[in-house]
Amino acid sequence: MSHGSVSAPDTSPPGPSGALPPEASGDPLRFLLQLTREFGDVVQFPTVFGPLYLVNHPDYIRAVLHGSSYVRVSMLKMGLGEGLLTSEGSYWRSQRRRMQPAFHQQCIESLDSVITDATGELVREWRRFSDSGQTFDVAAEMMRLTLRIIGKALFGVDFAPKADRISKSITTMLEFLKQLSFFAPSNTITSSHNRLFQEGMRTIDKIVYGIIEDRRKGEKRHDLLGLLLEQNGARSSLSDRQVRDEIVTLFIAGHETTAIMLSWTWYLLANHPEVEQRLHRELDAVLGGRSAGFHDLAKLPYTKMVIQESMRIYPPVLLLYRKALADQEVGGFFIPANTTVAVSPYTAHRHPGFWEEPERFDPERFTSERHSKRPQYAYFPFGGGPHLCMGNVLAMMEGTLILATIAQRYSLRLAPGQRVEPDPFITLRLRHGLRIKLEPRKQ
Helix, strand or coil, rough: CCEEECCCCCECCCCCCCCCCCHHCCCCCHHHHHHHHHHHHHEEEECCCCCEEEEEEEEHHHHHHCCCCCCECCCHHHHHHCCCCCCCCCHHHHHHHHHHHHCCCHCCCHHHHHHHHHHHHHHHHHHHHHHHCCCEHHHHHHHHHHHHHHHHHHHHCCCCCHHHHHHHHHHHHHHHHCCCCCCCCCCCHHHHHHHHHHHHHHHHHHHHHHHHHHHHCCCCCCHHHHHHHHEECCCCCEEEEHHHHHHHHHHHHHHHHHHHHHHHHHHHHHCHHHHHHHHHHHHHHHHHHCCCCCCHHHHCCHHHHHHHHHHHCCCEECCCEEECCCCCEEEEEEEEEEEEEEHHHHHHCCCCCCCCCCCCCHHHHHHHHHCCCHHHHHHCCCHHHHHHHCCCCHHHHHHHHHHHHHHHHHEEECCCCCCCCEECCEEEECCCCECCCCCECCC
């Protein structure tokens, strides 16, 4: 297996020829899986933006994510600006260093009560659904919950009154950017698309700039927003626009992906009662009905494994894109400079060389013994390399504590007659949400 810079073309990767097949835009997940099954671990396919190269072996994924000859490519820049998810080079390194203290272990530990308090409040609000037997969209509820948590934990703001407007604006942004994706049948943006996108951005900007203004006038706090606004006790060199970009970035990275992770977890548990029963046994034995906290996490290994396996089957982020700055050789195939290379947690997490029966939901895959035997990039729901998600530890703590808090009180049952399918683009949302009915647990 070779990878690195090359001076002359070798063999081009295999793949379908001609125009982008219709199934690529109709069902990208199935299309990507078929590509890797038919053509192997390095493939290419045509798009409206030129050829896209997909690498799918852990060794090749590592080479791309860690390679100095690759830089990130992201359509999100149109909405996020120069936030941590989209910036590069010295500016990105400076911003990451600035924000890193907010994600140190001690700071993360102190956020457990924010997570469990917000989740406990949600559980109490759900009593009306439990008493009436009414179904509701748990995917929307997870979005609302995680937005509230990130608002309080990182910015000292309660987003609850603004949650619907923020979520709607984020959805509008993602729907607009979907028209610019590599899987779009054309790259035509209508005036209607553009108008809705601009309206959504104005809504987000009004909320975010209001948060920045209120904090500048108000008390100093040692949270992430404080780190962005102050440096060594004085006003930071960042403009309001730069602070805005980081806040909006965290709307996507810090609440959208965690909500998606939890939504798919509820779906998988509802379809696998034997896994749910084992989860309940662990929660009952360790917590006995009390609230979970940071120091309980080590005693809840199966709860964590449920989250890990959920993110294997339905990783919150579908694809990571890189631009090759120079000609590359990956797995014996030539990839020319200035072309786009993608890695997909969705396809890599189903690689038959590393995952037996990959479509089966089995948290036991993540016992320490079994997990340690796999290559690092057989599983990478939080990305990797220098751009590994800075909030990965916080996300795992948040997901585990939310799951533990809700699963102690309720089993979530799927409402009959609904279509449950992914909506693949940047994130892997549920296309139609997830309607469930609460079943109180007898403890």
